[in-house]
Structures are given as C-alpha cells and as structure tokens.
Amino acid sequence: MSQQHLHDVLIIGSGASGLSLALRLDPSLRIAVISKRELSEGNTYYAQGGISAVLDHADSVESHVQDTLVAGGGLCDPDVVQLVVRRGPENIRWLLEQGVKFTRRERGNHPEDYHLAREGGHSHRRIVHAADATGKVVESTLETDIRSRANVDLFENHITVDLITRNEHGNNTSNCHGAYVLSKDSGHVHAFRARFVVLATGGASKVYLYTSNPDVSTGDGIAMAWRAGCRVANMEFMQFHPTCLYHPQAKTFLISEALRGEGGRLLLPNGTRFMPSFDIRAELAPRDVVAHAIDHEMKRLGADCLYLDISHKPADFIRNHFPTIHARCLELGIDITREPIPVVPAAHYTCGGIMTNSQAQTDIDGLYAIGEAAYTGLHGANRMASNSLLECLVYAQLAAEDIGRRISSQPPPPAAPDWDESRVTDSDEEVVVSHNWEELRRFMWDYVGIVRSNKRLARASRRIRMLQREIHEYYGHFRVSNDLLELRNLADVAGLIISSAQRRKESRGLHHILDFPHADPRQQQPTILIPDTYKPGQATPD
Numbered sequence: 001m002s003q004q005h006l007h008d009v010l011i012i013g014s015g016a017s018g019l020s021l022a023l024r025l026d027p028s029l030r031i032a033v034i035s036k037r038e039l040s041e042g043n044t045y046y047a048q049g050g051i052s053a054v055l056d057h058a059d060s061v062e063s064h065v066q067d068t069l070v071a072g073g074g075l076c077d078p079d080v081v082q083l084v085v086r087r088g089p090e091n092i093r094w095l096l097e098q099g100v101k102f103t104r105r106e107r108g109n110h111p112e113d114y115h116l117a118r119e120g121g122h123s124h125r126r127i128v129h130a131a132d133a134t135g136k137v138v139e140s141t142l143e144t145d146i147r148s149r150a151n152v153d154l155f156e157n158h159i160t161v162d163l164i165t166r167n168e169h170g171n172n173t174s175n176c177h178g179a180y181v182l183s184k185d186s187g188h189v190h191a192f193r194a195r196f197v198v199l200a201t202g203g204a205s206k207v208y209l210y211t212s213n214p215d216v217s218t219g220d221g222i223a224m225a226w227r228a229g230c231r232v233a234n235m236e237f238m239q240f241h242p243t244c245l246y247h248p249q250a251k252t253f254l255i256s257e258a259l260r261g262e263g264g265r266l267l268l269p270n271g272t273r274f275m276p277s278f279d280i281r282a283e284l285a286p287r288d289v290v291a292h293a294i295d296h297e298m299k300r301l302g303a304d305c306l307y308l309d310i311s312h313k314p315a316d317f318i319r320n321h322f323p324t325i326h327a328r329c330l331e332l333g334i335d336i337t338r339e340p341i342p343v344v345p346a347a348h349y350t351c352g353g354i355m356t357n358s359q360a361q362t363d364i365d366g367l368y369a370i371g372e373a374a375y376t377g378l379h380g381a382n383r384m385a386s387n388s389l390l391e392c393l394v395y396a397q398l399a400a401e402d403i404g405r406r407i408s409s410q411p412p413p414p415a416a417p418d419w420d421e422s423r424v425t426d427s428d429e430e431v432v433v434s435h436n437w438e439e440l441r442r443f444m445w446d447y448v449g450i451v452r453s454n455k456r457l458a459r460a461s462r463r464i465r466m467l468q469r470e471i472h473e474y475y476g477h478f479r480v481s482n483d484l485l486e487l488r489n490l491a492d493v494a495g496l497i498i499s500s501a502q503r504r505k506e507s508r509g510l511h512h513i514l515d516f517p518h519a520d521p522r523q524q525q526p527t528i529l530i531p532d533t534y535k536p537g538q539a540t541p542d
C-alpha cells in the first residue's frame with residue numbers, strides 16, 4: 001500500500017554530505033534520510049586518502065586556494081574555492097567533535113597535532129586521514145551519531161524515483177515539495193513530502209564499465225534534478241583513476257598510487273614496460289597522464305587490461321608496505337610478491353553535477369544539492385585529491401545554515417497525489433534492463449572514456465538516443481524496480497556527459513579530445529546544460 005510521509009527536511013543520500021547535514025540541522029526539525037542500500041554504502045565509505053584542510057602553521061589558505069585553482073585548469077570559481085578552503089579547518093574540528101579519530105602525530109590533542117599527509121597537486125602537507133581508511137572511519141562515526149538522533153527517521157533500502165515539483169506562480173519557476181520513493185522491501189512507492197528537499201546522492205561513475213565506485217553511484221540525483229528542470233554543469237569532466245584491479249570478483253578495488261611510488265612498473269601483456277616512452281617521470285607521472293597512457297595502449301592492442309608489477313621487490317617489503325592490497329589480491333588468487341597485478345583505469349569522480357549557489361540551492365525553490373552530486377564551481381576541470389570530502393562537509397554546513405534561516409517562513413508542503421500504478425504491469429522481459437545496462441556502460445567506456453574524439457562522441461550520441469527511447473518506453477509500461485530506475489538515470493546522465501563533451505571543443509583538464517588537442521582560452525567557462533533548450537543525448541549543433 002502506498003503511504004504518505006511528512007517531514008521538515010527530506011535528505012536523499014546517507015554519505016558524508018547527507019549525514020553531516022542531518023547532524024547539523026536543528027534537532028527540533030523532523031528529518032528523513034533516504035538510502036538506496038544500507039546507510040554506509042556509498043563512495044564515502046571507500047575513501048582512502050583523507051580530507052584536505054589548512055591545519056599546519058606553515059600552510060596557508062592562499063596556498064590551498066592556489067593549488068586548487070591550478071588543478072582546476074582555469075575553470076574553478078575563485079570565490080567558491082576561497083569559501084570552501086576558509087571553512088576547512090572548522091569542518092575538521094566539527095568531525096573531531098562528532099568523534100572521528102584521525103591518525104595523530106606522536107603527541108598532542110589539538111587539530112594541528114594530527115598527522116597530515118601530502119598528495120598530488122598539494123604544495124603542503126594538509127590531508128587529515130584515518131590511516132588508509134578515512135572514509136570508513138568518518139562514515140561509521142556519523143552513522144553511529146545519526147542512529148542516536150530521535151528527530152531523524154532513517155529509510156534504508158529505499159530508492160528515490162523522482163522529485164515532486166509544482167509550478168506555483170504560473171511562470172517558469174517551480175518549487176520542490178518532496179519525492180516519490182520505492183521501498184525495495186515492500187515494492188510500493190510512497191510520497192515523501194517535506195518543506196525542503198536535499199539531494200546528497202553522490203556521483204555517477206557507474207556509467208562506465210570500469211569504476212572504483214560502489215554500485216549505488218548511478219547519478220540518480222543528477223538525473224532527477226535534470227528531469228525536474230535544474231541546470232547541470234561540467235559533466236564532461238569525469239576523473240579516472242589509473243589503476244583499479246581487473247578481476248571479475250573485484251569490481252571496485254583500487255591499487256593505490258603508493259605502489260608505483262615504491263617502484264611498481266606498468267607492463268604490457270608481453271611484459272614490456274611502456275611508461276618511459278610517454279613521460280619522463282614514467283610510472284610517477286601525474287594520475288591523468290598515467291591513465292591516458294594505459295588507455296592508449298589498451299586501445300592500440302585491443303587488450304582487456306595491462307599489468308602493474310612490484311614482484312621484483314623483496315616479498316617482506318611488499319607484505320609490510322601493502323598489507324591490504326597483498327591480502328585482497330591473494331584472496332583472488334594473485335600473489336603480488338610473485339606475479340604482476342592485472343589493472344585497468346577506472347572512472348573515479350564526477351566533477352560536474354547539479355548547479356548550486358553558495359547556499360547549496362539549486363534552480364528549483366526548496367531543492368538543495370550537496371556533495372558529489374552537485375556542481376559548486378570548486379573543482380573546475382579537474383578535482384584535486386581530497387578536496388571532495390571537504391566540499392561535502394562545507395556544503396552540508398552551508399545548506400544547514402540556509403535551511404535554518406528559511407525554515408520558519410517556509411509553509412508545509414501541499415498534498416501530493418499517490419503514485420499511480422494503474423497502467424503498468426510487472427515486467428515480462430527483465431533482459432531488456434540487463435542488456436541495456438551492459439551496452440550503455442561499455443559504449444561509454446569505449447567512446448566517451450579517457451580519450452575522446454568527434455567520431456566516437458557522435459557514435460555514442462546516436463546510441464544513447466536509441467537507448468533512451470527504449471528505456472523510457474519500457475518505463476512507461478512496467479512497474480518500477482531498482483535496476484530499471486538506475487538504468488533510466490544512467491541513460492540520462494550518459495546523455496548529459498556526451499552532450500557536454502560534444503560542446504567542449506578543446507582539451508582541458510580531464511577532457512581530452514583528439515580533434516582539439518589544446519586548450520582554447522576562449523572556452524574558459526563551465527559547460528552549462530539547460531533542460532528546456534537541450535535534451536540529453538541530443539547531438540550538438542555544429
């Protein structure tokens with residue numbers, strides 16, 4: 001049976017952004033948090049490195065800002081970068097207050113006494129971390145806190161279908177009053193109504209065949225916001241990690257860059273080392289250079305994977321330095337002390353997303369977006385390592401402040417019609433969903449991956465239009481399921497990525513296109529797609 005739920009704030013997503021917002025809102029508010037699987041399943045849980053913030057007296061806001069602007073390839077919004085970096089230290093302190101245990105230096109209790117790591121692009125040590133499992137520690141701590149809050153209702157194993165919006169003023173602006181949500185246990189769709197709705201649904205890397213992200217990262221929030229009428233920006237900038245384990249049972253296991261740092265060599269299937277012919281720094285070149293080289297060689301040879309070899313180092317050294325990687329590979333039958341590791345690059349981070357302002361508001365009144373689902377202007381054309389969890393925390397704080405200011409004058413949401421299932425039946429051909437899911441992720445990998453070309457993008461554009469027609473027709477006839485909803489969202493997001501990539505006729509940051517190999521100073525602005533004038537999958541007019 002369909003039910004109606006009423007809350008002050010509806011938060012869709014339970015990663016670092018969703019949970020920290022729920023914890024920051026006034027405890028007198030009734031809050032619902034929706035999560036597609038169990039609360040902890042999302043990108044946050046798998047974050048390894050840490051969170052960047054200016055915590056060392058030798059470091060400065062100016063330096064963090066400058067590093068972020070350089071990494072962003074001229075496309076960051078400098079005001080946003082300033083805002084996020086300035087709020088970094090207080091957000092780390094907030095996490096400490098919630099009980100997060102970061103790795104310490106030898107002694108001390110003050111935030112400045114925590115061990116700070118240095119990562120690519122950062123010119124100072126500024127990454128707080130909990131050993132090599134920062135995300136797990138942050139997520140678990142926030143989860144424990146949220147479960148103790150009496151004002152927060154948690155809905156795990158629930159997937160949001162679409163937003164409930166209404167055009168109230170007879171003009172082009174609409175308001176958001178809630179969302180339709182499928183309970184995966186009961187199979188029923190319920191209306192969740194709220195004064196404010198927040199999308200904290202994470203990224204969209206699952207649109208690619210190989211990804212470091214867990215299964216939930218299907219870009220649902222971006223697709224829902226787009227369908228509801230929000231602008232979406234910079235979707236061409238998808239970040240790829242160069243080395244993910246290639247094994248059927250290990251779809252999301254990263255092989256850390258530290259392995260290359262300690263002498264790991266990248267090899268072709270015939271055992272030849274290839275990185276020295278791409279970059280003087282060989283295996284130690286920056287992430288995107290290594291990812292391009294691997295992609296180039298895989299395409300040239302038609303290979304399924306390449307290899308990363310550290311077996312020339314003493315076995316004890318390998319076991320001591322890489323206990324997690326060694327243990328995980330061994331479980332899968334690969335002994336890294338004796339043989340090379342099969343690797344592929346993998347989609348890792350979605351730099352673009354739903355356009356928001358500096359209060360995390362979207363184009364639709366009452367609707368906010370935070371975390372990886374949002375485009376704030378922080379990352380520009382390339383995300384700097386460990387800036388993403390920082391963005392999650394800062395924008396959750398900004399959204400909490402704005403909702404706190406507005407809540408007393410925001411009227412309760414109007415009634416919403418029940419979900420109508422009178423014209424649909426149970427699916428008779430699930431194979432349509434599984435086939436399209438495979439096809440989409442493969443052609444996105446082959447045609448819209450690390451290196452693009454006009455020809456490949458045109459091919460992808462034709463295919464996505466066909467798939468979207470088929471999926472939308474199927475959606476109109478059959479009862480919704482988790483897989484169908486995710487496929488529909490993946491198809492919409494794929495369309496947005498293709499359209500954005502076709503619009504950017506230059507190579508900049510993470511967007512590399514063979515037909516336009518250089519950056520063009522005239523294109524130094526974000527790619528903004530507007531729903532009314534531009535449909536996903538539509539080819540760009542020349």
Ligand SMILES: Cc1cc2nc3c(=O)[nH]c(=O)nc-3n(C[C@H](O)[C@H](O)[C@H](O)COP(=O)(O)OP(=O)(O)OC[C@H]3O[C@@H](n4cnc5c(N)ncnc54)[C@H](O)[C@@H]3O)c2cc1C
Pocket residue numbers: 012013014015016017018034035036037039040041042043044045046047048049050051052134135158159160161200201202203212213214216217220221254348349370371372373385386387388389390392
């Ligand atoms: C392997 C890995 C390592 C990383 N390392 C780092 C790092 O060291 N430092 C760093 O800063 N960043 C890192 N990142 C990136 C960072 O982890 C993410 O950008 C960040 O955690 C995103 O948080 P989020 O709250 O936006 O989304 P997520 O943590 O992904 O959470 C999304 C939530 O939305 C829910 N959801 C999605 N769709 C729906 C729907 N339709 N209905 C209901 N619920 C839905 C999901 O169930 C989930 O609860 C890493 C990412 C990965 C994958």
